[in-house]
Amino acid sequence: MLGIQIKFTSKIEEFVAHDGFKMSYGKQALGNEFFIQNTDILLEHGFGELEIKVQPWGNTVCFFPVSENSDLPFDIFAASFYLLTRYEEYLPHVKDEAGRFPVSESLAYKESFLKTPVVDLWAQNFKKVLRDKFPEMEFKNAQFQVESIFAVAQGFVFNNKGIIRSVVGWGNDLMKLHFHRFFDRVKSWMKIKKDPFDVFDDLVSLIKKHSISAIFMFKVSDFTLYDRNINYNRIPYRSNIKYVSDYAKIGLLLGHYSSQTLKVLKTEKFRLENIIHYPLENVLNARYDLGIPEHFNTLAELEFDNDYSMGYPDDLGFRAGTSFSYLFYDINLEITSPLKIHPYIFNSNVGKKYGSEELKKEIAKIHERVKEVDGTFRAIFKNEDFSEYYNNKRYYSLLKQIHEIE
Known part of the structure; x- marks a missing residue:
């Protein structure tokens, strides 16, 4: 350091x-x-x-x-x-x-x-x-940085889900009297309105305008009870991944079972590499279950270079006591892994725990502490945070606060 x-x-x-x-x-x-x-x-x-x-x-x-x-x-x-x-x-x-x-x-x-x-x-x-x-000793000067990670568990909330899932969703909206969602669903199908979770144009515009350092983590797992994304082969989803990759780094958001099974993880890695056409380096565990040390060893075995899961999804702070990246060390095997750990400080999930003003104040305090040590402030958001269904004004405001942009 x-x-x-x-x-x-x-x-x-x-x-x-x-x-x-x-x-x-x-x-x-x-x-x-x-x-x-x-x-x-x-x-x-x-x-x-x-x-x-x-x-x-x-x-x-x-x-x-x-x-x-x-x-x-x-x-x-x-x-x-x-x-x-x-x-x-x-x-x-x-x-x-x-x-x-x-x-x-x-x-x-x-x-x-x-x-x-x-x-x-x-x-x-x-x-x-x-x-x-030792007054003459020379030290390296680090530089304060900010990086945002966008976890894409569902690229679309209405579109590209197939007839059966779409009809079931339509029926649920009517049964639960969610008329706003019902009409939004119809408008999205008719291309009158953009799918609420398809916020990639807006995020890319912000990234380009303010030179934001960003990574988009896409999920390409099979549909299960835990993974509700559309099929990874759907052309609109693949197009969004390729589009985003021109302006930000790309990574794999692990599915529920890929964080537990090597074979499934290998399959998902291959799928995303097939879409972006270059070796995949970055990964984020969507369950935030680090499974130390086995899970990190599995990532290293599959030649992932960078993991962004080191943090607490339900509170602000420094899980490993640092904002700097470092190589993972397995205490059991007593070896340094080639996998680099990139700790995050803020996860948008904590929005459920803090009020808007309180969260802004807490982030401002931690942001200043990281700046004082010339560290890196990393934040994890979800694409759905920036949709109209998830108080997008709040999360755009937090994103701008963290990156210090107006």
Whole structure:
């Protein structure tokens, strides 16, 4: 994160003889070097229950404290490792109704630092301490960025669904006295009105006008009880995918079963690659069930480069304690995966939890914190958020707020 070129050695003689900047990580200092006292966490195999005591450190909090002999008051590497690897998700925990690790079980939520990028702040504070010790040391300067991900679970709400599904939908509208939807459905069929979920022209116009960094995640799964999209072979749907790919990156939004079954995931990946005609790099788990570590290992096996599922779909904040991208590490196998994790901070699902003004204020505060550490503010929206059925004014306003556009 700091862009420091490093070399490791376990030979004391080589370390002592070195004339340049040097740091030791162990139980005691070897000389007058920069010294961080370690805990045993990074030396262990596998994982186990840990006693964690959170305490203040400058403008943030920290844990895994060490003695006063250390140049930092805690084991910054072990604490970062704990959050970035999602160590706590390997341990036994209560799952939510969807079988996921709930935000309420996380250390960050319990200790009230969920909405603070603690790992990023640790890096910034570490940088200041290092600069005091080594004034001539050079660091890489990161740049604040904003990126929006648009999850397309249903490309159309009325059109291109086949006769049986359309007639059933028409009947449901009448039975439930949803006359507005009924007439919208008819107008969409007659091409008098655009399908409410087909908002791609408007989003692309915004992207082009303001040079927004965006990724569209499309679902191409088979129709099931959980996946209600139209057939991926429908020409209007394929046309929208190709159209969007000219202005934004494309990724795969996993279907219900592809997040659980390798064969289904492989099939969906092949389908989308067949549409866009280039290797697929990006993926988003629509169920937000990370299934650590097996699911991430499966993505790496299928040669996905980037996953955008690291966050909580039902609350704002930093699931891994950072806004920066990083390579996934499997604690079980003790290997670094080639899969890069891109954490998100905001998911439009939280709109159900927060009032409009409260949500704007919370986003503004977190946005400022990310800007202070030169991180990346990632947000996940759904295409339906921008339809007339889902308070599109609210979500357009949030999208513009996050990207700082008028």
